[in-house]
Amino acid sequence: MYQLKRLPEDFVVREVMPLSPNPKGKFAYALLRKKNWSTPDALTAIAKALDLPRDKVKAAGMKDRSGISEQYVSVLGARKEQLEKLDIRDLKLAFVGYGDEPLGLAQHEANAFEIVVRNLDKPLKLISWLCNYYDSQRFGGIRPNTHLIGEALLKRDFEGAMRLLLTGVYPSEPKGHAAARKYLSRKWGKWFVSDIPVVLRTERAVVKHLLDNPGDYPGAFWQIPRQISTLYIHAYQSFLFNEILAAYVAKIGKEAWSKGITGELPLVDRELPAKIPLVGYDYDPKKDQVAEITRTILEKHRLNPRIFEFGELPFLSSRTIYRPATIKLNLKLSDSQEDMLNPGKLMQTVSFTLPKGSYATLVIEAMYRLSKKEQ
Structure with missing residues (x-):
């Protein structure tokens, strides 16, 4: 079977997006180059480094953690010098200009890819x-239950949807996350926010709401960022x-x-x-x-x-x-060559552009x- 993403450099994606700059705009636009960061985590890290609320930093697309991606971001109230001085491992911002509007999800037109395919016979x-x-x-990547949560919501089974969100354990999750989900299932409704890893921000937010408002499962979904809940x-x-x-x-x-x-x-x-x-x-x-x-x-x-x-x-x-x-x-498909990571196998590089989505x-x-x- 072929292999993808054996190395971060094996999977490179670049957003294709027209911007409308305005030197007097209040939003700073930058091209974010990230390596092995998910988009939400990268935006959170940028906001923290700039001492800004998380909702002031927005992106047009959601990119996977694995590989290298270049995507556009907007930061309300930031200046060129602030962005280019940021020192975050495997994240780099290149200032593009200022504009009047924040970037929104799916605002980009396309994505350009360069992918190395390994382990070919x-x-x-x-x-x-x-x-x-x-x-x-x-459908969720490492937790492929996003559509199942959606199905429960459509059936108006809000508690069932919340149980899927909080307690569904998958083998690809970090051990600490899996342990937290088992705890949430075992102690359903009798939790302590402090027992949930800080990185599980969504889970902590809904648990806090449910502790303050027992049984209000619809209300708990109001605590989730719209980009996630939709x-x-x-x-x-x-x-x-x-x-x-x-x-x-x-x-x-x-x-x-x-x-x-x-x-x-x-x-x-x-x-x-x-x-x-x-x-x-x-x-x-x-x-x-x-x-x-x-x-x-x-x-x-x-x-x-x-x-x-x-x-x-x-x-x-x-x-x-x-x-x-x-x-x-x-x-565009390169000639095949020996795959040094898989002796006796072949590798090829494929380049193409796809519409968003x-x-x-x-x-x-x-x-x-x-x-x-x-x-």
């Missing part, structure tokens, strides 16, 4: 189209999207397949013209090019689109949007599966 082959699924990062619903929308797209591709005829958190993902290397819905409260089957498939998936999960509208937690309400079933790729890891997976089919 045979060279990869170029592909021209990508089935536009959501990859595992969308991900729960968006992740479940993405889960449904993957199921709808998978059924659509399978109906047309798959050429290969992969397996993801959401199940089998059929793959093809050709254009599929339909746009697939991320179902929200205003879903209209008359606007849906795959309405029959969508209806089948919604019935399977016993869902009415209206449940995506929240009166008690209005910031979780989600409308319907459409996403292309496939996207065109323009890949599409997944580089899926490009590599599709290349591998479709190349394997031809061999």
Whole structure:
């Protein structure tokens, strides 16, 4: 099986984003280069170093911890000299200019990638189209339960959603985090905030609220930063999207397949013209090019689109949007060479640009599966 991210330098992503500078603007814009930092942790570290509230530092995109990424950030009230003097290990800010608005999530246009693929038995082959699924990062990464929390919220099972958030233990988590989650489960409702690691900021915030307001699980979700809480619903929308797209591709005829958190993902290397819905409260089957498939998936999960509208937690309400079933790729693929980290195996470098919201890891997976089919 191929390997990614054996070294931080094996996975480099750069945001593509137009900025509208204004020398008199109150927001400082900078290009953040980070190595093995998640975006939320990097923004928190920057805010702390500048002695600013966390919400004064914002980013347009959320990037993984693994690898190297370059992304734009905005800092309210900061000056060029402050940003460029910051000394944080594996974080560097390059001042870009000033502007009138903070950066917001998904404000960037695209991401450019340069990825080293290791441990290959045979060279990869170029592909021209990508089935536009959501990859595992969308569902939580090391804690792949984000969509499950979203499902519980949609069922208005607020306590169940909170139990998933606080107590779900996964093997890839740090031991200290896993121990804290076991404690939260064992002592449900009888916790001490001081017993929860400081780095689990979201968990500490909701536990404090629940200790002050026993049983107020909806209120506890108000304590979570919006960028995080909305991900729960968006992740479940993405889960449904993957199921709808998978059924659509399978109906047309798959050429290969992969397996993801959401199940089998059929793959093809050709254009599929339909746009697939991320179902929200205003879903209209008359606007849906795959309405029959969508209806089948919604019935399977016993869902009415209206449940995506929240009166008690209005910031979780989600409308319907459409996403292309496939996207065109323009890949650059190096010649294969010996992989020094895996003697007897090959490595190749792949470079490409993707629109925001599409997944580089899926490009590599599709290349591998479709190349394997031809061999």
